Amino acid sequence: MTRSQADHGARWWRRVLSVLGAAIGLAALGWLLRGLDYDRLGAILASADPAFLLLVPLAVVVEQLVRAWKWGRLLDVLRGIDT
Numbered sequence: 001m002t003r004s005q006a007d008h009g010a011r012w013w014r015r016v017l018s019v020l021g022a023a024i025g026l027a028a029l030g031w032l033l034r035g036l037d038y039d040r041l042g043a044i045l046a047s048a049d050p051a052f053l054l055l056v057p058l059a060v061v062v063e064q065l066v067r068a069w070k071w072g073r074l075l076d077v078l079r080g081i082d083t
Helices: 003-033 038-047 050-080
Strands: none
Touching: none
């Protein structure tokens, strides 16, 4: 088997695993949302403070950026080690 054939096989498996992971995630999401009362959810969201609803995604993004920075600082020490 040539190197290009091996690369093609590896890419194919990555693609299959990505599609399989997405399918499992969508199935799990569907299973979790199967008993949700959408009318009640709509009423709750309609009565919620819009400023608060906008702050939640912002807080999630900031939290992820802080985590990424923290991991970068932790792993930066390993950059100087020759393997």
